[in-house]
Amino acid sequence: MKIVSILENQTIEKRIAITPDIAKKYISLGLEVSLCKNYGSHLGIKDNEYKELGVSILDDEKEIIEKANVIVQLSLLDDDKSSFFKENQTFIGVLNPYENKEKINNLIKKKINIFSLELLPRITRAQSMDILSSQANLAGYKAVVESFANFEKAIPMMMTAAGTIPAAKVLVVGAGVAGLQAIATAKRMGAIVFATDVRMASKEQVESLGGKFLTVEDADNLETEGGYAKEASDDFKKKQEQLLSETLKKIDIVICTALIPGKKAPVIIKEEMIHNMNSGSIIYDLAAIQGGNTSHTKVDEIIDINGVKIMGESNILNKLPTSASNLYAKNLFNFVSNLYDKENKKININLQDEIIEKTLIK
Numbered sequence: 001m002k003i004v005s006i007l008e009n010q011t012i013e014k015r016i017a018i019t020p021d022i023a024k025k026y027i028s029l030g031l032e033v034s035l036c037k038n039y040g041s042h043l044g045i046k047d048n049e050y051k052e053l054g055v056s057i058l059d060d061e062k063e064i065i066e067k068a069n070v071i072v073q074l075s076l077l078d079d080d081k082s083s084f085f086k087e088n089q090t091f092i093g094v095l096n097p098y099e100n101k102e103k104i105n106n107l108i109k110k111k112i113n114i115f116s117l118e119l120l121p122r123i124t125r126a127q128s129m130d131i132l133s134s135q136a137n138l139a140g141y142k143a144v145v146e147s148f149a150n151f152e153k154a155i156p157m158m159m160t161a162a163g164t165i166p167a168a169k170v171l172v173v174g175a176g177v178a179g180l181q182a183i184a185t186a187k188r189m190g191a192i193v194f195a196t197d198v199r200m201a202s203k204e205q206v207e208s209l210g211g212k213f214l215t216v217e218d219a220d221n222l223e224t225e226g227g228y229a230k231e232a233s234d235d236f237k238k239k240q241e242q243l244l245s246e247t248l249k250k251i252d253i254v255i256c257t258a259l260i261p262g263k264k265a266p267v268i269i270k271e272e273m274i275h276n277m278n279s280g281s282i283i284y285d286l287a288a289i290q291g292g293n294t295s296h297t298k299v300d301e302i303i304d305i306n307g308v309k310i311m312g313e314s315n316i317l318n319k320l321p322t323s324a325s326n327l328y329a330k331n332l333f334n335f336v337s338n339l340y341d342k343e344n345k346k347i348n349i350n351l352q353d354e355i356i357e358k359t360l361i362k
Contacts, residue, residue, distance in 0.1 A: 001347070002033075002069050003018075003031045004035065004064050005018045006077075014318045015318075015321050015324050016040055016325045016329070017073055017325075018039075022329040029340065032056070035055055035058075061081060075094060076093065076103055085107060090113040090347050091114050092335065096118070115335070116361055118132055129331050130331065136177040138320050138323055142319055143178070144189070147282045150302075153280070156190020169194070170251070171195070172194070172196075172211070175202035175206050178286055193209075194247065216240050248273050256268065256292070267291075267294065268293045269283060338355060
């Protein structure tokens with residue numbers, strides 16, 4: 001059985017789906033691995049590193065895909081490359097099925113088995129495959145580093161003979177995986193950290209990292225059975241606005257991470273709140289690609305509102321492609337291992353398996 005991958009559109013995606021370490025694991029599992037020429041060269045991985053492991057390196061992307069049983073990528077291929085798919089192949093990636101419904105349906109009509117890894121159930125057995133957690137962890141870290149790099153003051157408290165520089169105050173909006181890593185990173189760098197989330201279960205996690213959890217008075221726990229945040233009521237939103245309006249007057253840096261799977265990101269930081277912030281403050285919006293958590297977020301632009309900079313990128317992980325690729329490739333390998341019938345050397349789509357059933361797009 002042959003597993004393959006080709007380069008993504010390099011202008012928007014620098015991560016890769018198969019690293020040399022993981023190629024070795026696939027081969028040990030009994031699979032053949034084929035990759036396109038210069039597959040990892042932009043990450044400093046030479047073709048020879050793959051070849052020495054027994055990986056086939058080919059020039060023709062059409063040939064690679066046509067001869068594959070399993071294709072693993074980060075995202076959907078461009079339309080011209082999608083035309084290379086053949087019946088009964090398996091395609092695995094982070095495919096954003098809510099946004100790419102038509103393209104995915106076209107592949108399903110060609111009898112391609114489509115698995116989208118952001119649909120993984122939040123169960124213990126799926127943790128090693130959880131791409132949302134592994135990638136969000138890095139995103140939360142990098143958002144803090146990027147915002148601190150653009151903040152024109154020192155982050156930790158500094159006591160000098162000339163006087164004391166106070167520690168920067170950071171607010172993290174959304175205490176999921178990205179938010180918790182943002183809290184931990186900001187604390188390590190000496191900031192005073194506050195956080196807010198609609199899920200009351202987050203309070204203990206925030207406080208265990210040294211952050212102060214901002215609680216909306218009389219708030220219900222807005223958490224789905226799968227562990228994700230669900231949409232808040234109008235009453236909750238009003239109370240949250242009042243709390244944030246007062247808090248933001250003393251905050252230097254805001255890291256926004258609030259997302260609802262499959263929906264537009266909730267606008268939490270309103271225009272009047274931004275006007276309450278001090279000039280020189282930074283808002284880094286990790287939800288930018290889904291519309292943003294502020295009323296002014298624009299993807300891949302820095303917006304200045306009265307001296308407050310609002311930042312948000314389409315793919316922050318392009319700034320950490322090597323680390324992100326290493327984690328993503330491991331997640332993928334664990335998913336493929338669960339799909340692969342080693343005895344019969346084929347993909348076994350067992351719909352009794354919750355992981356397979358939930359991620360297969362029908």
